[in-house]
Amino acid sequence: DTGVSQNPRHKITKRGQNVTFRCDPISEHNRLYWYRQTLGQGPEFLTYFQNEAQLEKSRLLSDRFSAERPKGSFSTLEIQRTEQGDSAMYLCASSLGISGNEQYFGPGTRLTVT
């Protein structure tokens, strides 16, 4: 399977703990995006990378959130001191800049903060 992959698929954590999610984009896609989706809602944009550079961050991305893409391939999203309001599906998408805007989404990581 050469699509976008995300790990873990599910994460349950206690409030106050730190969590880290990983996204592996489609090979050679230079653009990578993180979105958050709460139940019954559409995904909301969080941040975007072109290669290893983080070029855009949403106001939704508080100081407790940090994303990296150190080698321009996989990306990690870390949430520090998790809160119950962080419970959501975290989706990653990737696109190839040359071919246009189509973003391919991964299956997501479902986070539950208890």
Add this chain to the structure above:
Amino acid sequence: GESVGLHLPTLSVQEGDNSIINCAYSNSASDYFIWYKQESGKGPQFIIDIRSNMDKRQGQRVTVLLNKTVKHLSLQIAATQPGDSAVYFCAETLPLGSSASKIIFGSGTRLSIRP
């Protein structure tokens, strides 16, 4: 502001009938729209897109109509099948620079198929 909304949260359709999912948008400057399908436990899957210089685009069993005058989009699915059961999102894009875009999703319509 940035807003894409849907008229109906749920839609139930008889198998074999056509489905029509409607969507309203508020940003008159939007020039690119996308429909996504999201099945349970999966990420959104691109179905079809349309640019603002078009009013209709057809794919395999799907048609998207764009009415810029009333800022309305619709997705038509012909001969609906059980595999079409999912949540459908309309979306618009906003530029991020360097030709990249972020997707602004609506809240979704759940399509269920009656046998």
